[in-house]
Amino acid sequence: MTLENRHLENEYYTQAEHGDYELFDLGDFELASGQRIPDCKLAYQTHGKLNQKKDNAIVFPHMYSGTHRDMEMYVGEDMAIDPKEYFVIMPNQLGNGLSTSPHNTPPQDGGMGNFPDVNIEDDIRAQHKLVTEEFGIEEIELVLGWSMGAQQTYEWAVRYPEMVKRAAPIAGTAKVTPHDRLFIDAHMEAIRSDPAWNDGFYDDPHAVITGLKRHAQIWSVMGLCTQFYHYEERAWEQAGFTSVEDLMANFWEDWFLRMDPNDLLAMAKKWQHGDVSRNTDGDLEAALGRIEAKTFVMPFEEDMFFPVSDCAHEESMIPDSELRPIPSLWGHFAMFGIFEEDKQAIDDNIRDLLETPV
């Protein structure tokens, strides 16, 4: 069963596009805000097999605008996350289009412009139910994720410190920074300012194309780094694009234009309010101090959203942690592994962490 046809049709959010995945039934799910999502479903995919001792699990959530599929390149028999060895659970965020989301929930049931505000901790509580109730797992070998996946990794490690043996927050922060909040405001406003968005009540997600294009445009400014765009280095050519215009159309717009505007906004709001210190009455040091996991904090050196200094600041508050910055001209998008050496560097760090005894 999928949620594909529960409301607005969108060929992007289908098994044809995303491969097989499962739905975990969260029932009438109460959010941190006190609001509820009735008949809430958490979509997830798994790789490998859970062993008898149930001690080989990895949880690998995804970033903004993503699904489980986008992180699959880091799972493979030649990779650190080897499905012959590990049982890899890849949960989809609430609101991402595969789990219960604005576009697949009818407005009268709280969908579209009526979708409630979801927080990172709601995702982690949902994932915790999946991990413990569906699979009976009590300890997780590694939780890792990129960007909003890093937010989820931090929330896992702070909320359930006794369960998480290793953590790799990649290019993301435990507490959203004021600068990120401004950036998120700007790219949300790019969508919401399109009259076709109509406060979240549209008949066709693709009619919001002007807003989605503006959204892609703002991402193009902040998503990579200035050096990537240098006219002599022409890094876009190494990535297979003939020009910056080609990159704009066939990378940035191609990525976002197929998606549902409300689903993007649901994730953006969640990102904008990510803060593990809600677990400790606003005390970030206390929250990060709770982490028991061996933690590799892995910022990307040219990341314009999450500069190394912001990540290092948080790393300094985590007891058993190392800062592992990764250089890449792809800025925040190094994780896409479009340059093979970026993917290799990330995989090498994951391997180091998995091989570190805890």
Next chain:
Amino acid sequence: MTLENRHLENEYYTQAEHGDYELFDLGDFELASGQRIPDCKLAYQTHGKLNQKKDNAIVFPHMYSGTHRDMEMYVGEDMAIDPKEYFVIMPNQLGNGLSTSPHNTPPQDGGMGNFPDVNIEDDIRAQHKLVTEEFGIEEIELVLGWSMGAQQTYEWAVRYPEMVKRAAPIAGTAKVTPHDRLFIDAHMEAIRSDPAWNDGFYDDPHAVITGLKRHAQIWSVMGLCTQFYHYEERAWEQAGFTSVEDLMANFWEDWFLRMDPNDLLAMAKKWQHGDVSRNTDGDLEAALGRIEAKTFVMPFEEDMFFPVSDCAHEESMIPDSELRPIPSLWGHFAMFGIFEEDKQAIDDNIRDLLETPV
């Protein structure tokens, strides 16, 4: 005489707001594009007196969204640019609201949405006429400017190398980078997407408030640096703002909301096409190699528009040059001198340059 009442009233572009200034008559001015501006006026202000030998002139153009007034803080008896010693000419960009601009030109004469595309070289040719014809100056002690002022500085030094003895391009580039072009696209689109903009034909500039607010929002993301916005350092408090929201309203919006949308767009387009290599058939090295001025290239270390690496790349092609990076949490806006040490560091470098014999 001013252009204040030639078309749309806007209390921002008045002598009441900007102090006294002069208008230089460019007549029927032909642009690099081949288009013409009939009855074209260049607004300018001067400080100090031109000496008898006419060898004490400084030319100090301004940045995007600016006027002569915004750089006046760097002219004073206790400053490197001392009006007792120097004759300081502060030209206003074509399109800036005081010189001939979209808002002060009636549409039937090429104003508002009909304003022609102006390039940086048009400004410099206009300024050259002012400097040589109005004042009979043959050599300039120093040309300097910040951001689009740096673009103008480079154009002066490349186009009239024999006239410019010293040059200080501050936080700007001789050739616009692809990344800047994307950023400029995004902030232009913020204005143009407001239905009230109406392709440049509006009755009231302040009706375009939604577009101007979005424009301010995008500037807030790129204009300072992530470290400025750090929630523990709270640099905005040192600058007199109580919160990021207060900074947004009383710095970013307060700055842009009084301005004319078409005037901003005219300057943005000009910025987007800045490129001194048009003087040398696209050969940037040849263009910068023409510079005879002793040149201090002064990037700001945390500038997200013009990173030190982009400025250093250009500096390496200028024969008699030094790279003088200036640290500041204010990113691109260090020039505003809101932190006294930023203003001091900039002034110290200008003093060093003026004291360097050439």
